Amino acid sequence: MKNSNSNTKLIFLHPYIQKQGSSNRLWLLAFISFFTLAFLATLIYTRDSNSNSTSATTSNTMHTTPLSTNTPLPSAVINTLLHYASKSNDTYHMPHSDLKTIxxxxxxxxxxxxxxxxxxxxETLLWKALNNNGKTVFIEENRYYAAYFEEKHPEIDVYDVQYTTKRSEMKELIDSAKEQVNNECRxxxxxxxxxxxxxxxxxxxxxxxxxxxxxxVDGPRGDWPEAPGRMSAIFTASVLARSKKGGSPKTHVFVHDFSGKVENVCGNExxxxxxxxxxxxxxxxxxxEKMDESSVKYCKNSNNHPSGSASSS
Structure with missing residues (x-):
């Protein structure tokens, strides 16, 4: 039987060895932490610098090249719009000459x-496009069509109105307006x-x-006796033009379908x-031209009676 004590070996772990291993790990952890913080700091700084640079560039761009809402449409664009509008297959589209005049x-x-x-x-969308820098408002007799059109084209400013006139009553309505020229129909x-x-x-x-x-004035309808006709639209246009408070003293009023009896007669009146x-x-x-509030005549020549279609001038 062998003596077990003779084969027994005692191993002592020196404290220095334990401290050295622990110290190395601490240094490694510190080294990794330092570089991690340095990387994060660099990333944040770079992002902020890019953001500030982009903001500065955008700001400079806005100051040097501001967006202008008053830039007129180029002539080439206008001519193109007029060309395609006048070539439409729609039965009631305006000819190119009328479109160009307006x-x-x-x-x-x-x-x-x-x-x-x-x-x-x-031509509704055309008018809106041609007057892209200004205020364009449309007045429509059909409330359902007005709502449909505005829903389909939200950029269009349209209001519906209820006409109470009849084309067959044109003469009586004109006579009534003349009688009330000092009061309600000034x-x-x-x-x-x-x-x-x-x-x-x-x-x-x-x-x-x-x-x-x-x-x-390109509405309302006036193709049959019971249709509203354009008497009210023409009269209202004449009063709005003469009652201006500011802006240009002159107002251009266009009457479409000018060969029609209502359009020609009410235009002259x-x-x-x-x-x-x-x-x-x-x-x-x-x-x-705008008039003084005390004015009681639509036309300078009080004997200006309705006649046939005006000749070109």
């Missing part, structure tokens, strides 16, 4: 230009408070407060032949 006036209009249009037509007034049979008094309040530079600067078979162009 477009030329809008281009010369001081910016921003205030443009009022009676009727939603094939040529200078705020139609919002008027009871004139030919005046539209149920438009939004702000429509009466705008100084309109250009007005186009309320817009006046002396204000007719040009006319074709389909478009009458009047230029009206």
């Amino acid at each position: 477009s030329d006036v809008l281009r010369k209009c001081s910016s921003p230009c205030n443009f009022l249009v009676f009727g939603l037509t094939h 040529p200078v007034q705020n139609l919002l408070f008027s009871e004139c049979k030919l005046g539209l008094n149920d438009l939004p309040n702000h429509v009466y407060e705008v100084d309109w530079d250009v007005i186009l 309320f817009l006046c032949r002396e204000n007719l600067v040009a006319a074709t078979h389909s478009l009458g162009h009047y230029v009206l």
